Amino acid sequence: MTPAGSTATTVRRDVIYLRQVLAIAGKDLRSEVRSKETVNASLSFAVVILLLFSFAFDPSAETVREISGGLLWLVFAFAGALVLNRSFARELTNDCLDSLIASPTSGGQLFLGKCIANFVLLITVEIVCVPVFGIFYNVAWTKQVGWLAIVFALGTWALTVIGTMFSALTVNLRLRELMLPILVYPMMIPAIMGAIQLTTVLMTGAPPTPADMIWVRLLVGFDIIFTILGLGLVETVLIG
Amino acid sequence: MREKLIYLFSAVAMALLVWDLYRIFMMLPDEANQGAIYRIIYFHVPAAITSMVGFFVAMVASALYLISKNLRFDSVAAAVTEVSVVFAAVNLVTGSIWGRIIWGIWWTWDARLTSMLVCWLLYAGYLMLRRAIDEPTQRARLSAVLSIFAFVDVIIVWKSIEWWRTQHPGPVLSIRNGGGMAPGMESPLWWNLLAMALVAASLVLLRMRQEGIRRELDAMRRHAHAI
Numbered sequence: 093m094t095p096a097g098s099t100a101t102t103v104r105r106d107v108i109y110l111r112q113v114l115a116i117a118g119k120d121l122r123s124e125v126r127s128k129e130t131v132n133a134s135l136s137f138a139v140v141i142l143l144l145f146s147f148a149f150d151p152s153a154e155t156v157r158e159i160s161g162g163l164l165w166l167v168f169a170f171a172g173a174l175v176l177n178r179s180f181a182r183e184l185t186n187d188c189l190d191s192l193i194a195s196p197t198s199g200g201q202l203f204l205g206k207c208i209a210n211f212v213l214l215i216t217v218e219i220v221c222v223p224v225f226g227i228f229y230n231v232a233w234t235k236q237v238g239w240l241a242i243v244f245a246l247g248t249w250a251l252t253v254i255g256t257m258f259s260a261l262t263v264n265l266r267l268r269e270l271m272l273p274i275l276v277y278p279m280m281i282p283a284i285m286g287a288i289q290l291t292t293v294l295m296t297g298a299p300p301t302p303a304d305m306i307w308v309r310l311l312v313g314f315d316i317i318f319t320i321l322g323l324g325l326v327e328t329v330l331i332g
Numbered sequence: 333m334r335e336k337l338i339y340l341f342s343a344v345a346m347a348l349l350v351w352d353l354y355r356i357f358m359m360l361p362d363e364a365n366q367g368a369i370y371r372i373i374y375f376h377v378p379a380a381i382t383s384m385v386g387f388f389v390a391m392v393a394s395a396l397y398l399i400s401k402n403l404r405f406d407s408v409a410a411a412v413t414e415v416s417v418v419f420a421a422v423n424l425v426t427g428s429i430w431g432r433i434i435w436g437i438w439w440t441w442d443a444r445l446t447s448m449l450v451c452w453l454l455y456a457g458y459l460m461l462r463r464a465i466d467e468p469t470q471r472a473r474l475s476a477v478l479s480i481f482a483f484v485d486v487i488i489v490w491k492s493i494e495w496w497r498t499q500h501p502g503p504v505l506s507i508r509n510g511g512g513m514a515p516g517m518e519s520p521l522w523w524n525l526l527a528m529a530l531v532a533a534s535l536v537l538l539r540m541r542q543e544g545i546r547r548e549l550d551a552m553r554r555h556a557h558a559i
Contacts, residue, residue, distance in 0.1 A: 266464060275461065
C-alpha cells in the first residue's frame with residue numbers, strides 16, 4: 093500500500109473511532125435531556141450545599157474571597173458524584189452494559205464517550221452554580237472569565253476521568269454508592285487542590301501569577317496521565 | 333523454604349533492631365538544634381521508604397497480574413499493600429509526634445503531609461475494595477487497576493518536597509543531594525531501614541501464606557459446590 097493510501101486509511105479509522113465515541117456521548121446526553129434525572133438532582137443538590145455553606149462560616153466579603161475556590165470545588169465534587177455514580181449504573185437495567193460491551197465499540201470508546209457526556213453535564217451544573225454563587229456571596233467572578241473557563245475545563249475533565257473510571261470499576265459492587273466516594277475523592281485531591289488554588293486567585297480578579305502556574309501544570313499533567321491510564325485500563329475493568 | 337525465610341528474616345530483623353536501638357539511643361549524641369527528638373527520623377524515614385517501595389512492588393505485581401492473570405501476583409499485591417499501609421501509618425504517626433515537639437502542632441496541611449495522608453487513604457480504600465468483592469478474579473482485576481491508579485499519588489508524595497516549598501523539611505539524605513545529616517548520624521538510618529524492610533518482608537511472606545491457603549480454600553469450596 094502507498095504511504096498516501098495508508099494515511100487515508102488511518103484518517104478514516106480515526107474518524108470512525110471518533111464518530112463512535114460521539115455516538116456513545118450523544119446517547120447518554122439524549123437520555124439525560126429526556127429524563128433529566130441526574131442533572132436536576134445534581135443541580136438542586138449543588139444549590140442546597142451552597143446554601144448550607146452560608147451557615148458554616150460568616151459570609152462576609154473577606155472570608156468568602158479567601159475560600160471561594162474551595163467552596164465552589166467542593167460543591168462541584170459533591171454534585172458531580174451524583175452524576176458520575178449514575179454514569180455506568182444506569183446501563184445495568186435491561187442489561188444495557190452487556191450489550192454495549194458486546195457492541196463493536198471498544199472499551200476505550202465507551203469510556204471516552206461517557207467521559208464527554210459526563211463532562212458536558214458537569215460543566216452545565218457549574219455554569220449554573222457560579223452565577224448563583226456570585227449572587228449569594230457577592231463575588232465579582234466575571235473579571236477573569238477566560239482563565240476561569242480554562243481552569244474549570246481542566247478541573248472538570250480531571251473529575252470526569254477519575255469519576256467515570258471508578259464508576260465503571262464499582263458498577264457491579266454490592267456497596268457501589270458507598271465505595272465510589274471513598275475511592276474517588278482521595279484520587280481527585282491533587283486536581284481539586286490545583287483547581288481550588290487557581291479559582292481562589294481568579295475570584296479576586298487578578299490573573300494567575302507565575303508562581304500559580306505550577307497548579308496549571310499539575311492540572312494538565314493529571315488530566316493527561318489519568319486519561320491515558322483510563323483508556324488503557326477500562327477494557328480490563330469492564331471485560332476482564 | 334518460605335517458612336525458613338520467615339524465621340530467618342525475623343531473626344535478622346530482631347538482631348538488627350536491637351543493635352540499631354542501642355546505637356540510636358546510647359551512642360549517638362543529641363542533635364544541635366532539635367535535641368533528643370530528632371531520633372524519630374530513624375523510624376519516620378525508613379517507615380516511609382518501606383511503605384513507598386511496598387506500594388511500588390504492589391503496583392508492579394498488579395500490572396503483572398493483569399498481564400498474566402496469575403492469582404499468585406494478586407496475593408503478592410494484597411499482602412504487600414496491607415503491610416505498606418501499616419508502615420505508612422507508622423510514618424504519619426511518628427511525623428505527627430515530631431511535629432508536635434518541633435513545630436508545636438500535630439498536623440499542618442502542607443503538600444508532603446497532605447499527599448501522604450491521601451496516599452494512606454487511597455490504599456486503605458484499596459483494602460476496603462478488596463473486602464467488598466467476593467469473587468476472587470473480579471477482586472484481583474479491579475483492585476489491580478486501583479493499585480495502578482493509586483501509585484500516581486506515591487510519586488507526588490515522593491516529589492512533593494521538591495515541587496512545593498513545604499513546611500516538611502526538604503531532602504536531608506545524601507542520595508537525594510540533601511546532605512543535611514552528618515555521616516555518622518546518617519548510617520544508622522540505613523541500617524534501620526534494612527531492619528524495617530526485613531520486618532516488612534517477613535510480614536509479607538506470612539500474609540502471602542495466608543492468601544495461598546485462602547485460595548486453596550476457595551478452590552475447594554468451588555469444587556464442593558460443583559459436586
